[in-house]
Every structure is written in C-alpha cells, then in structure tokens.
Amino acid sequence: MSIKLKALLKSPWVFHLSTGSCNNCDIELLDCLTPRFDIERFGMVLIGSIKHADVLVCTGSVTRKCIPRIKEVYELAPRPIIVVAIGECSLSRGMFIDSYNCPVPLDKIIPVDVYVPGCPPKPEAIIAGVTKAIEKIRKSIKEKK
Amino acid sequence: MEMILYFILFGFIVSTLVGALISWIDRKVTARLQYRVGPPLLQPIIDLVKLFGKELLIPKGASKITFLSSPIIGLVGIAIVSTLLCMINIWPEKTFFGDLIVVIYFLILPSLSIILGGIASKNPLASIGSSREIKLVLAYELPFILAIIVPILKSGLTIQIGQIIGYQAANQAIAWSLSGVLSFIVILLCIQAKLGLVPFDIAEAETELAGGAVIEYSGPALAIFKLMKLMMLFVLPFFMSIMFLGGLNFTGVGAVKSLLGFLLIIVLIIVIRNTNPRLRVDQALRFFWGPVTILSIIAVILATRGL
Amino acid sequence: MKREDILNGIKDRFEDSITEFSDRSKKRVYIDIDHKVIKDVIKYMIHDIGARFNIASGIDARTEMEILYHFTIERINIIISFRVRINRDKPEIDSITPLIKGAEWIEREMHELLGINFIGHPNLKKLLLSEDWPEGVYPLRADYKEWDKDAIRDRGVK
Numbered sequence: 001m002s003i004k005l006k007a008l009l010k011s012p013w014v015f016h017l018s019t020g021s022c023n024n025c026d027i028e029l030l031d032c033l034t035p036r037f038d039i040e041r042f043g044m045v046l047i048g049s050i051k052h053a054d055v056l057v058c059t060g061s062v063t064r065k066c067i068p069r070i071k072e073v074y075e076l077a078p079r080p081i082i083v084v085a086i087g088e089c090s091l092s093r094g095m096f097i098d099s100y101n102c103p104v105p106l107d108k109i110i111p112v113d114v115y116v117p118g119c120p121p122k123p124e125a126i127i128a129g130v131t132k133a134i135e136k137i138r139k140s141i142k143e144k145k
Numbered sequence: 146m147e148m149i150l151y152f153i154l155f156g157f158i159v160s161t162l163v164g165a166l167i168s169w170i171d172r173k174v175t176a177r178l179q180y181r182v183g184p185p186l187l188q189p190i191i192d193l194v195k196l197f198g199k200e201l202l203i204p205k206g207a208s209k210i211t212f213l214s215s216p217i218i219g220l221v222g223i224a225i226v227s228t229l230l231c232m233i234n235i236w237p238e239k240t241f242f243g244d245l246i247v248v249i250y251f252l253i254l255p256s257l258s259i260i261l262g263g264i265a266s267k268n269p270l271a272s273i274g275s276s277r278e279i280k281l282v283l284a285y286e287l288p289f290i291l292a293i294i295v296p297i298l299k300s301g302l303t304i305q306i307g308q309i310i311g312y313q314a315a316n317q318a319i320a321w322s323l324s325g326v327l328s329f330i331v332i333l334l335c336i337q338a339k340l341g342l343v344p345f346d347i348a349e350a351e352t353e354l355a356g357g358a359v360i361e362y363s364g365p366a367l368a369i370f371k372l373m374k375l376m377m378l379f380v381l382p383f384f385m386s387i388m389f390l391g392g393l394n395f396t397g398v399g400a401v402k403s404l405l406g407f408l409l410i411i412v413l414i415i416v417i418r419n420t421n422p423r424l425r426v427d428q429a430l431r432f433f434w435g436p437v438t439i440l441s442i443i444a445v446i447l448a449t450r451g452l
Numbered sequence: 453m454k455r456e457d458i459l460n461g462i463k464d465r466f467e468d469s470i471t472e473f474s475d476r477s478k479k480r481v482y483i484d485i486d487h488k489v490i491k492d493v494i495k496y497m498i499h500d501i502g503a504r505f506n507i508a509s510g511i512d513a514r515t516e517m518e519i520l521y522h523f524t525i526e527r528i529n530i531i532i533s534f535r536v537r538i539n540r541d542k543p544e545i546d547s548i549t550p551l552i553k554g555a556e557w558i559e560r561e562m563h564e565l566l567g568i569n570f571i572g573h574p575n576l577k578k579l580l581l582s583e584d585w586p587e588g589v590y591p592l593r594a595d596y597k598e599w600d601k602d603a604i605r606d607r608g609v610k
Contacts, residue, residue: 004198011191027329038181040172043188049356051202053364064582068542078363090430093609101581103603 015053021060156224196368224253240307263358274357313391
C-alpha cells in the first residue's frame with residue numbers, strides 16, 4: 001500500500017456536520033473524545049474547517065433547506081475523503097420518514113461509505129464503524145493489486 | 146558550498162525532528178493529564194506525510210501568488226533562524242556583529258506569514274483571524290524587545306549572540322540574577338503567544354473561528370504551515386535557552402544541566418497550556434501592555450543597577 | 453398581587469368577551485376569549501399585570517383554527533393561556549408584533565405552517581421552510597397531501 005494511503009489511515013481528521021438532528025448523535029460523537037473512549041490514540045482529531053478534513057461525519061435527517069449546503073460542503077472537501085453516516089436519521093430518516101420536510105435519505109445526495117445504525121449509536125459502535133471503513137479501504141487496495 | 150549543507154541540516158532536519166519530538170511530548174502529556182492515552186510517537190510526522198498527499202484547493206477569488214507563497218515565507222524565515230542559532234551554539238566564534246538583531250527580525254516572519262495567508266484567502270472568518278493575529282503581534286513584540294535588552298546589558302553591551310554565550314560560560318547564567326528571572330518570565334509569556342498556544346491562541350481558535358487564519362488552506366500548503374509550527378516549537382525554547390541559560394553544551398556535566406534547562410522551558414510551556422482558558426484579544430492586549438511591560442521595564446532598570 | 457386578585461381582575465375587565473374560564477390547576481389557567489379584543493388583553497397583561505409573553509401555539513381543529521397565547525407570571529408561579537378561535541376558511545387575526553417584538557418569529561412560523569394571516573405584521577415571510585416550497589400549501593393542516601413527486605417514502609426493504 002502506498003505511503004500516502006498508509007498515512008491517511010493512521011491520522012484521519014474528522015469534520016462533523018449536523019443536517020437537522022435532535023443532537024443525540026452529536027453528543028455521542030463528542031463522547032468519543034472523552035477519556036473513556038479516547039480516539040486521539042488513533043490519531044483522530046475533531047477539526048474546525050472542512051478543508052482540513054479526511055472523514056466527513058454526518059448526523060441528522062436531511063431537511064430541505066440543508067440539501068444545497070450539504071452538496072457544497074462535500075465539494076469543498078479535498079479528495080480523498082471518507083463519508084460516514086451516523087444514526088438512524090441519516091440512514092433512512094428513522095421515525096421522520098413521512099415528514100414533509102425530509103424528502104430523501106442522505107445517500108441520494110452524497111455517496112456514503114460507512115453506515116452506523118443506532119438511535120443514538122454508542123461510542124463503541126461509532127469507533128467500530130470508522131475502523132470498518134479503514135478495513136474496507138485496505139481490502140479494496142489489496143484486491144486491486 | 147558548505148553553507149547550503151548547514152542550512153539543510155540545521156535549518157530543516159534537526160529542527161523538524163526535535164520539533165516533532167517536542168510536539169509529541171506536548172500531546173502525550175496533555176492526554177495523560179486528562180487521564181487518556183495519547184497518540185503514538187510518530188504522530189506529528191504521520192500528520193505531515195498525510196497532508197502532503199491531499200488535494201490543494203485554491204478559493205476562487207483569492208490572490209494566488211500571496212496565497213501560495215506565504216507558507217514558504219514563514220518556513221524560510223524560521224529555517225534561517227534555526228540555522229543561525231545552531232551554528233552559533235556549536236561554534237561560538239562564528240558569530241558576527243548584529244546577529245541578535247537578525248534573529249529578532251527573522252522571528253517576525255512566521256507570524257507575518259499567517260497574517261498574509263489569512264488575508265489572501267477570500268473568507269471573512271480568515272480575515273477576522275488575521276486581524277486578531279495582528280493585534281496579538283502588536284501586543285507581545287513590545288515586552289519581547291524590552292526584555293531582550295537585559296541579557297545585552299548584563300553581558301557588557303554586546304549584540305553578538307556568541308559573546309552572550311561566552312559571558313555566561315565565564316560567569317553564571319543570566320537567569321540566576323534577579324533581573325534575569327524577571328525577564329525570563331516575560332519572554333516565556335511572549336513565546337507562549339508567538340507559538341500560538343493557549344491562553345493566547347486567538348488567531349487559530351478552533352471552536353470559535355473554525356480554524357481561523359488557515360481555514361482555506363488544504364493539502365501541501367497546510368502541511369508547510371504545520372511544519373513551520375513544529376519548527377517554532379524547537380527554535381523558540383532554544384533561543385530562550387541560549388539567551389538565559391547559556392545554550393546547550395555537549396561535554397561533561399554541563400551537557401546534562403543544559404538539557405535539563407531546555408526541558409524545564411518546555412515543561413513550563415506545557416503546564417501553562419494545560420491550566421488556562423483562552424483570553425479574548427482585548428484582554429491579551431491589556432495583559433501584555435500592562436503588567437508584562439511594567440515587569441520588563443523593572444527588569445531593565447534592575448539590570449542597569451547591576452542586579 | 454395575589455393569584456385570586458389577578459384572575460378576578462381579568463374576569464372583571466373583559467367580562468363580555470370571555471366565553472369560558474377554566475381554572476385547571478394551581479399553575480395552569482385557560483381563558484377563552486373573543487378574537488376581536490386580543491390586542492386589549494395583551495396590553496392589559498403586559499402593562500398592568502406585568503406578565504411575560506412566553507410563546508404562542510397554533511392548532512388546526514377540524515372545524516376552526518385555534519391560537520393560544522401563553523403568559524407566565526413568575527412570582528406566583530402561574531401560566532395563563534388565552535385561546536382564540538378563528539374561521540378556518542379564511543383565517544385572519546390582528547398581529548401582536550407591534551406590541552411585543554418577540555412575537556414576530558412565532559407569527560411568521562404560524563403563517564407559513566398553518567396559513568393564518570396576521571394583519572399588521574411588518575415582515576411576513578418564510579422562516580423555516582425552504583425557498584422552493586410552493587405557495588398555498590400548509591403542512592400542518594389536517595388536509596395536507598404530499599405534493600412532492602421525487603420524495604422517497606419507503607425504506608427500501610421488502
């Protein structure tokens with residue numbers, strides 16, 4: 001595996017985007033930084049600007065007002081980028097599936113690599129999800145060879 | 146010809162490696178203080194390698210030349226300072242007249258490059274970060290220059306770094322006198338602001354300004370900014386150690402003592418970083434132009450008296 | 453002023469406009485009021501009694517529309533709600549934004565989600581819905597039907 005990809009997998013910087021959530025998934029994501037589930041030992045840091053990010057973490061069911069903004073954030077992220085959808089609301093809008101303000105799920109707008117179900121998912125589930133993303137990229141590189 | 150070799154060796158390789166080690170110590174100690182496990186040893190280097198592999202995006206209305214050249218200006222400035230300090234520390238006879246002023250002049254370049262980069266990106270958050278950095282530079286340069294006068298006065302009115310080292314080798318280190326202690330404290334606070342660490346990291350306030358002045362940088366340009374910050378983590382405590390503790394010796398028991406002095410400065414920086422909240426820019430301005438300047442003036446007056 | 457004095461004061465002042473007075477519990481009182489006198493009631497509550505305007509709620513009951521205005525008086529720990537009933541085919545009421553600046557946004561929200569027209573409101577435009585929402589479609593009404601052909605409403609599992 002090339003050294004660029006190795007370095008990417010050893011120090012992913014995470015950008016958090018909430019598209020209209022109830023904030024439970026956001027709290028669980030911030031829990032990952034606390035001493036119990038420390039993610040800084042994997043090199044992950046919560047970063048402020050999308051242009052510095054390697055992993056785009058989306059929570060929340062996608063509201064109509066947010067759709068053009070999600071597309072703009074995805075275009076601003078420098079490639080290569082991994083997209084992770086956290087919580088039931090971003091997988092399939094959860095209990096808001098018949099709502100007037102949430103027409104489509106997240107993966108009809110931007111391509112998603114990893115889905116983490118749960119309402120809200122535990123921090124252990126979030127860490128397992130990101131680890132699976134890393135494994136998936138490693139496997140796809142090996143298969144290409 | 147050998148100058149280019151020294152430039153690459155001392156300017157880039159030594160400062161990058163030692164700076165990465167100091168940055169790792171900083172993150173590990175912070176993590177341990179918060180009852181966590183910290184990152185592994187090579188984490189700062191891996192961050193740099195990863196950033197070199199990402200895409201470089203230039204915003205649409207930004208001025209391309211300033212945007213792309215300001216990281217390089219900062220990097221070259223800090224590399225020159227690192228080369229000068231390392232060479233004069235190892236061979237004190239290579240000092241020339243006025244090299245202290247050259248060092249102080251080139252130490253402004255890193256902060257200037259962040260200001261230029263923030264203004265060149267066409268982003269309102271970046272311009273707020275740049276304007277705050279301008280105010281911070283105005284704040285801490287005044288007591289910095291005043292406190293540098295104390296080692297000049299005590300070592301017999303000389304502005305050559307090699308002669309300051311020679312004076313401290315012959316007599317005691319400048320930090321063991323009363324005026325030396327006061328100016329040591331002043332320069333420690335100014336270095337905390339120059340490095341952009343809490344409580345003075347106003348320009349890069351992460352949660353408030355989403356990255357501050359470097360918000361539009363990505364890929365290799367951001368990697369050069371991070372490299373510049375790593376090198377500053379080595380160069381500035383080294384400068385303090387040369388001016389106040391007699392530089393780094395390499396022979397005998399003096400080697401251990403000087404290394405402990407260098408580590409003491411780093412530990413003080415880490416402790417101040419972990420125990421303080423962030424100041425607003427007007428509070429920082431009042432702090433630097435109030436108590437800190439008065440402290441440095443008292444130090445200069447005591448130095449003229451010979452204390 | 454004590455709780456009984458305040459409630460008797462409201463009862464005496466707006467005797468002929470109150471249709472129903474229900475003293476539910478120690479902390480909650482519901483008063484039904486005619487919609488023409490709503491501005492006088494609000495003025496009385498703000499200036500004479502010193503209550504604080506909390507929020508307003510809008511409901512689509514099938515035969516009419518209701519708006520409730522909630523006021524709190526913290527020193528005696530009570531919430532008083534005024535209910536007005538308005539016509540459902542052409543819902544209109546005087547806006548209270550000229551009296552209370554803080555009611556501007558809740559009236560905008562009620563206008564875009566329920567279709568109630570507030571006469572005298574300075575800035576009646578959309579608050580929460582997106583710009584491409586069609587005019588005349590009010591989502592929180594009981595007879596709202598899905599108008600979006602591109603919306604996906606099944607979970608994709610058989």
